[in-house]
Amino acid sequence: MPKLTEIRWHARAGQGAVTAAKVVAETALQAGQYMQAMPEYGPERMGAPIKAFTRISDEPIEIHNNIEFPDVVIVLDESLLDVVDVTEGIKDGGVVIINTCSPAKAVKEALGLDDSVRVACVDASGIALDTIKRDIPNTPIVGAFTKVTGVVDVEVFKGLLAKNLSKKFGQEMIDANFTAVDRAYKEVTVA
Numbered sequence: 001m002p003k004l005t006e007i008r009w010h011a012r013a014g015q016g017a018v019t020a021a022k023v024v025a026e027t028a029l030q031a032g033q034y035m036q037a038m039p040e041y042g043p044e045r046m047g048a049p050i051k052a053f054t055r056i057s058d059e060p061i062e063i064h065n066n067i068e069f070p071d072v073v074i075v076l077d078e079s080l081l082d083v084v085d086v087t088e089g090i091k092d093g094g095v096v097i098i099n100t101c102s103p104a105k106a107v108k109e110a111l112g113l114d115d116s117v118r119v120a121c122v123d124a125s126g127i128a129l130d131t132i133k134r135d136i137p138n139t140p141i142v143g144a145f146t147k148v149t150g151v152v153d154v155e156v157f158k159g160l161l162a163k164n165l166s167k168k169f170g171q172e173m174i175d176a177n178f179t180a181v182d183r184a185y186k187e188v189t190v191a
Helices: 017-030 078-082 104-111 124-131 138-149 154-165 171-187
Strands: 004-012 034-040 049-057 072-075 095-099 118-122
Touching: 004 017, 004 078, 017 034, 017 049, 017 138, 017 154, 072 078, 072 138, 078 095, 095 138, 104 118, 118 138, 124 138, 124 171, 138 154, 138 171, 154 171
Parallel strands: 004 072, 072 095, 095 118
Antiparallel strands: 004 049, 034 049
């Protein structure tokens, strides 16, 4: 049976969710899978809530709408938990990955989720500030995503990340992003 994974990203404009959604899709393509990545913008200003969507499948994808029933929800800004119902439509067996310092068990309880959905937490902003010196949590959150879901391979992701970053940045920034990915991969906790 073909496997379709649908990912919904919640972030604020400027946090890199649209870029992360695209690079995750490109990582799947590199691995021989089919993919889609698309943004959904509201008011186009820095800090405004946004959504992005990624689909990854073993077979061609013939649906072209926003994702209402995601397998994975990724939240790059925990302040959105008070503004947006990020768990809306999450499938049983799904996972919510959140950029937060809070323990995964506490976040899961606060969201009112039962054991049919896992919650993974990682301090992606803290990791980004430590490594790349900017609060752009998209790279570390994808590191956590690769570990928690196994949907894409972390090394393939890092290869595409290097290719994309080399267009604008030097090796020092690429290495800093690799460190961010590796730290998030190791530090993510799941409840």
